Amino acid sequence: MAGRNRWGQHAALLLAILAMLPGCAALLPRQTGIDRRLAALPRDGLALGGPVTIRWNDHLVPWIEAASDADLAFALGLVHGHLRGTQIALLRMVARGRLAEIAGPLATDIDHALRILDFGRAAPAIERGWPAGTRAFVGSFLAGLNHALLRGPRPPESGLLGLRREPLTTADLLAIGRLAGTDINWLAWFSLLAERGTPGFARRWQRTLEAGAGTTMPANGEQAALGALLQGLSRSGSNAVAIAPSRSASGAALLASDPHLGLSLPNLWMLVGMRSPSFHLVGMMVPGLPIVGLGRNPDVAWGGTNLRAASSDLFDVSRLPPEAFSGTEVTIRQRLWFSARRRVRLTPHGPVVTDSPVVPGRPGEAIALRWAGHEPADEVTALLRAARARSGAEFRESFSGFAVSPQNMLYADRHGTIGRVTAAVLPSRAGFPQADPVLDAQDPAATAPWRRLWDARDLPWLENPPEGVLASANEHPALWAEDPPPLGWFFSDGDRVARLRTLALARPKLTPADLATMQRDTVAPKAAALAAGLLRRLEALPGGAPEPGLLAPLRGWDGDYAEASRAALVFELLLARLVPALQPEGGGRGPETGWNFLTTFLLRDLDALPPERREAVLRRAVAEAVPAATQYRDWGEVHRLRAAHWLVNLPVLGRAFVLGTWPVGGSRETPMKSGHGLVTGPHEVTFGSMARQVSDMADPDSNWFVLFGGQDGWLGSAAFADQVPLWREGRSIRMPLHPATVAAEFPRVTVLRP
Incomplete structure (x- = not known):
């Protein structure tokens, strides 16, 4: 047998x-x-009923x-x-x-x-x-x-x-x-x-x-x-x-x-x-x-x-x-x-x-x-x-x-x-x-x-x-x-x-x-407001905010998820530690990690905690964010754009179909959308702005x-x-x-x- x-x-x-x-x-x-x-x-x-002319440009775009x-x-x-x-x-x-x-x-x-x-x-x-x-x-x-x-x-x-x-x-x-x-x-x-x-x-x-x-x-x-x-x-x-x-x-x-x-x-x-x-x-x-x-x-x-x-x-x-x-x-x-x-x-x-x-x-x-x-x-x-x-x-x-x-x-x-x-x-x-x-x-x-x-x-x-x-x-x-x-x-x-x-x-x-x-703008205004709210709560802790050097980029941040932004990196690393602590039943997944939930409930959920619990959650989030924040320089270092054929999803063979990865700006709700979940380190964008069109009606060309x-x-x-x-x-x-x-x-x- x-x-x-x-x-x-x-x-x-x-x-x-x-x-x-x-x-x-x-x-x-x-x-x-x-x-x-x-x-x-x-x-x-x-x-065909008659001849058809197809003109092509150097990008293989047809004009019929x-x-x-x-x-x-x-x-x-x-x-x-x-x-x-x-x-x-x-x-x-x-x-x-x-x-x-x-x-x-x-x-x-x-x-x-x-x-x-x-x-x-x-x-x-x-x-x-x-x-x-x-x-x-x-x-x-x-x-x-x-x-x-x-x-x-x-x-x-x-x-x-x-x-x-x-x-x-x-x-x-x-x-x-x-x-x-x-x-x-x-x-x-x-x-x-x-x-x-x-x-x-x-x-x-x-x-x-x-x-x-x-x-x-x-x-x-x-x-x-x-x-x-x-x-x-x-x-x-x-x-x-x-x-x-x-x-x-x-x-x-x-x-x-x-x-x-x-x-x-x-x-x-x-x-x-x-x-x-x-x-x-x-x-x-x-x-x-x-x-x-x-x-x-x-x-x-x-x-x-x-x-x-x-x-x-x-x-x-x-x-x-x-x-x-x-x-x-x-x-x-x-x-x-x-x-x-x-x-x-x-x-x-x-x-x-x-x-x-x-x-x-x-x-x-x-x-x-x-x-x-x-x-x-x-x-x-x-x-x-x-x-x-x-x-x-x-x-x-x-x-x-x-x-x-x-x-x-x-x-x-x-x-x-x-x-x-x-x-x-x-x-x-x-x-x-x-x-x-x-x-x-x-x-x-x-x-x-x-x-x-x-x-x-x-x-x-x-x-x-x-x-x-x-x-x-x-x-x-x-x-x-x-x-x-x-x-x-x-x-x-x-x-x-x-x-x-x-x-x-x-x-x-x-x-x-x-x-x-x-179309290429990478600013999320509500990210700036949410970061400012978190910073206020951290600074109100007994003895002031922990790890002031880590949090410094958040002061005055305008919500810009540019590739070179240090503030965007720190902000997202903090979110990734706070959300599971506030909603442990979700395990850091599901709808509670979505942007609508974050902007609606994150600060409210924090404020609803007993003071001792709130302080512990905030301090632990900052402490857990430090190692990744020390390891990575800016948002583009962890937020990566991947160009890959859809065959990348094949087991074993998939990586053969990756053409390249690059740093990219943007986030869940920036005009140049580059979607992602909670961020604990490098990740690849798989959903977002993938085509663009601009027309001026003054000129047909x-x-x-x-x-x-x-x-x-x-x-x-x-x-x-x-x-x-x-x-x-x-x-x-x-x-x-x-x-x-x-x-x-x-x-x-x-x-x-x-």
């Missing part, structure tokens, strides 16, 4: 090695220049010119597939709950959760409702995309991951779009479900509501993995600023936008310029989707931030009659192992999420998720209309059918109008439950809001504020809208939007360079974009990470609209022929 066990272990190891052999090229990818990558673009058997919209869509799909084919295939695997086909049984429970969430559930109804123009554009885009996926060269990592050539379907495309629209509230809810009814839950939930806490990352393995996937791929952050002509040096409106997403490579955006009879614009596209999320045409520039609205509700369906449930068994294929079967149940209030072990609930309780992303709303048509808008009013009206993820869309038009529109489909709630996030499915008052859904026509919007500045950073709607309806539970702390407004109003006239500088990473997803490509130096140095790539400028700055030419 022992011999057979050893043979089984050896056989498993041999199978694993054999499975990896086709992907060895990914470990030592061949260095590939721009011209070689362009030469590899598929050009035979193209389903086509005589018909259908040919433009085909060429866009071809470019997406060529530059980001593997990334698109992986987005499909996540959206469809097929990760176990790559990772084997380790991912089966995550796949089960993804199958329950079913990002493609509404796809058939959405497709049936498409206008003819949308249907034709998407069809041509998919034809071009699949031509590249099925006939183009195989990416180096395909063998490593066991990816097969497989065409993308319309349903896949829509599922990827809905994956990007994930409701960020899920992560907080899923981490709390099992605690409902336990001692301490009521207090924790009330603190969560008071803090208005944002996204929380669960601590346990599979739930954390699911949370990392959803947070990293969904549009959960961002800044945007619109400036009126009265405050612009050029006399025309300005717009700046920088989305916040996961910082792994390749970037979750790609840069594209395009012109056809209906479309003339530059901007950022999500790989695999035929829409421009942030961009500029001759008449309108636009960007946006996640609204962080609650586009979902949880319902307790435990007491519904059996006939209210419908179910099916799904087959989950597992790499190097047998297929698994799992149950998926549906109710009138959505899928039963607690059927997945990744979303644990209380024993005997079934919780369903009702989500606007399961409704047949139409983001594709909305964004195709927005791309063709000729005024701010037309742009705003485009979003009547836009559902997820809920967005604050900011715009600036050629006539000088600046504005913002709430782009979302939400239940018409009168309010939110205060005692429990789970609603009773048998309560008519709880289910009624889903019978009347709001969209952009019903939700707040604003144009041309008197001060000439609009800023958005995932803030509570009450900060800009008068008496807004109940939209959500959790929003950003407000630090970023306050800082952006301060910077925008500090100058009488702003230039595009000023907006680019704002005045548009600048940059990605953290590069345009090409091909391992070894010269354009894989060539924009990282630009991003780090505050430089960018001009994306013009005038044909003569495009010809001059995009000198490489590819002609696609039918």
